[in-house]
Amino acid sequence: MTTVRRCAAALAASAVLGVALAPAAHAGGDVPVTPAPSASSPAPDASSPSTAPSPSPSKPASGGLPAGLYGTKDPTYDGVWRQSLALLGQYTGGYKPAKAAVTWLKGQQCANGAFPAYRADPTTPCDTTTAVDSNSTAAAVQALSSLGGQRPAMRRAVAWLRSVQNADGGWSYTPGTPSDANSTSLVIGAFTAAGVRPSSVRSPEGKNAYDALVGFAIPCEPGADAGAFAYQPDADGRLSANEDATGAAVLAGLGKRMVTAPVPPGPAPDCVRTAAPSPERAARNGAAHLVSALGPSGHLVQPPLPGTDDSTPLPDVGNTADAVVALAAAGYGNQAAQALEWLKTNAAGWAEENGPAAYAQLLFAAHATGTDPRDFGGVDLVQRLNATGPTPTPLPSASASATTASAADDAAGPVLPWAVGTALVACAGLGLLIRRRGRARRS
Incomplete structure (x- = not known):
């Protein structure tokens, strides 16, 4: 879900500083938040100045990185993102x-x-030069929803997300720019985690997130892109398959977040052509595309970076993990089995290089497929994630999950044998076509 997001975050920051349920079935009550702007009341400026510092901020530790932050690499473009995934x-x-x-x-x-994405000195209030974005905000909401007692922070974040919704019902990475499938999908997950029905959040033009999401879906017509989702239309309005966007949109079309419990597997997905697909139908078409894209190799590939001489496609570990989560969440875990085994054999080095967010992605894949994360191809994902930051404490029992801020659609999933006695989370969880995960995800 995140390959292109980190690269676009860098560009967005530079720009600002230089100038298996259908969605309707999610009936969680709305969180009391600031009303969405009406047609007669324009949305607040996305980077409107803050008037007070954030509560209890952490200052940088002696080593240069803030106390409490996971990972050791430069957090400029992904600090909040990797922290949110680490907590999840x-x-x-x-x-x-x-x-x-x-x-x-x-x-x-x-x-x-x-x-x-990151601000080095949180004691200084945000102002018009603070590069806020929908992806960091949505990821933080999903993370906070798993902790309990975080409603005030979640309400403020949800209210801000409402205020920067685009006319088409979707969201962009940087407010004020065209909607994209990844950002829209993340916000859907955030609303779901916060107990807000995504379909109830409408732009002044009457559009909701699912209206925008379905607009990125490629029809089920002959061709390799059938059923996939595009990140955005190109300059001519054409849609081209983007595996990162497709994995994100499959989850969102089903009203799910980044973390999902196992769903009993069913028949393989088909790409079904309809004149006006529902969000769920579009998501299942996207799942069919992912199965095809995984192919005999069992993994997705990323194209070579522009300007390089080597044209050999490289395995895309991160998007493969996201595809496993999406397929398992949609009830197509059997079709993700080969990809899961490929990850067990090939993902350890990638995760070690890329840090907390990468380990979290693999944990999400293990959780969605009912796989023991402490023996993921011989690797203890939990131990390795925990080692990247402040030491957490074991949850005493599965009943602790009752403190989760949102009533989760995924909570009805089966309790995994390896997780008896631990809390299983049911809640949670850029705009470039450069999809090289090693560069796109700093951790």
Whole structure:
């Protein structure tokens, strides 16, 4: 879900600083939030100045990185993103994140509710140069929803997301730019985690997130792109398959977030052509595309970077993990089995290089498929994630999950044998075509 997001985050920051249920079945009550803007009341400026510092911010530690932050690499473009995934991964693995880690994440929030990719000094209030974005904000909401007692921060974030919804019902990475499938999908997951029906959040033009999401779906016509989702239309309005966007949109079309419990597998998905597909139908068409894209190799590939001489496609580990989550969440775990085995054999080095968010992605794949994350191809994903930041504490029992902020659609999934006695999370969880995960995801 995140290959292109980190690269676009860098560009967005530079630009700002230089200038298996259908969605309707999710009936969670709306969180009381600031009303969405009406046609007569324009949305607030996405980067409107904050008037107060965030609560209990963490200052940089002596080594240069903030206390409480996971990972050791430069957090400029992914600090909030990797922290959010790390917290989700820990809770999924049966651990309560350290207070310092939660404090750091909450300290990144601006007074208007938005989160930036990273701000080095959270004691300084956000202003018009603070590069807030929908992806960091949506990921933070999904992470906070797993912790319990985080409603005030979640309400502010949801209110800000409402305020920057585009006319087509979707979201872009940077407010004020055209909607994209990845950002829209992440926001759908955030609303679901917060107990807000995504279909109830409408733009002044009456469009909701699913209206925008279906607009990125490629029809089921002959061709390799059939059923896939595009990140955005090109300059001529054409849609081209993007595996990152497709994995994200499959989850969103089913009303799910980044972390999902196992769903009993059923028959393989088909790409069914309809004149006006529902969000669920579009998601299942996307799943059919992912099965085809995984192919005999059992993994997705990323194209070579522009300007390089080597044209050999490289395995795309991160998007393969996301595809496994999407397929398993849609009830197509059998079709993800080969990809899961490929990840067990090939993903350890990638995760070690890319850090907390990468380990979290693999944890999500293990969780969605009912796989023991402590023996993922011989690797203890939980231990390795925990080692990248402040030490968490084991959750005492599965009943601890009752503190989860949202009533989860995924909670009805079977309790996994390896997870008896631990909390299993049911809630949670850019705009470039450069999809090289090693460069796109800093951790």
